[in-house]
Amino acid sequence: MKRIPTHEFYNEVANTYSWHQVAERTERVYDFVMDKPAPNMLNRIKSGVAWGPMVGLWALFYMMIEVITLWLIELFLPEEDIDIVRSFDAKMYNSVPVTETFGDH
Numbered sequence: 001m002k003r004i005p006t007h008e009f010y011n012e013v014a015n016t017y018s019w020h021q022v023a024e025r026t027e028r029v030y031d032f033v034m035d036k037p038a039p040n041m042l043n044r045i046k047s048g049v050a051w052g053p054m055v056g057l058w059a060l061f062y063m064m065i066e067v068i069t070l071w072l073i074e075l076f077l078p079e080e081d082i083d084i085v086r087s088f089d090a091k092m093y094n095s096v097p098v099t100e101t102f103g104d105h
Contacts, residue, residue, distance in 0.1 A: 045060065048060055048063060
């Protein structure tokens with residue numbers, strides 16, 4: 001069995017990536033996904049059927065379960081009852097200087 005020195009591996013990975021790089025990459029992925037249009041039900045059914053007879057049937061079954069679940073959620077927890085969060089002003093947040101750190105108490 002091969003042993004990997006975990007402290008060396010951690011240091012190597014820690015020096016390869018920075019949190020800033022990880023945050024930028026994550027933001028790019030989110031932006032990419034949000035720019036894609038949500039598929040409608042007909043497109044989802046066509047896609048599921050195109051996977052073949054066995055997987056396509058499972059996909060259709062899963063879609064029916066999903067629709068029933070979402071209907072039940074909407075029935076018991078209507079969308080109108082959900083609190084909407086205020087929009088976040090990133091420019092203002094980033095322009096306010098930090099006056100104290102956590103260790104300055």
